[in-house]
Amino acid sequence: MKKDFALGAALSTVADKWHDQLGTLLDACAHISNHLDYTQNAHAEDGAAFDGNQKAQGLAGAQ
Template structure:
């Protein structure tokens, strides 16, 4: 078989197969989010929203109620220290550690909530950009057929 014959056969085989990229679509072209064959990114807004709401609710709860014992703990540590009890310095350390850990936990909850909100927004923007780009590529592909 000559090179030209082999090349013609390869072109014929390639033209018989679909060379279009399909994102979040089935071969019939119907959009089915989360059910794309071989899709590698599935985001369900309701799931992200629920997780983000829980993280925000926990943040609000910690902000309002997580610090209730701190003033009393500080007062007790001060009273014990002024009474020359060594337990006072340990209670100061508990007070300081609680404040630090509470701050870290609130920050983590806020980060989760904000990140999920950002991820949802960014995913929607990316989907729109990709869909627009694929539409343009598809039109170009049709032109060169």
């Protein structure tokens, strides 16, 4: 019976560690997502200018 209680405590510790690591992973994913959104918005005008230059040079659609 003592083994069962020890196993329960060990599983609880593992679950707590997994929960902490999951939180860290979710924070990292949110940070990456926020950075990608920021970068996309910051360079939105750059892309529009690039597209405009391609059209002006007759290169639109050419790859």
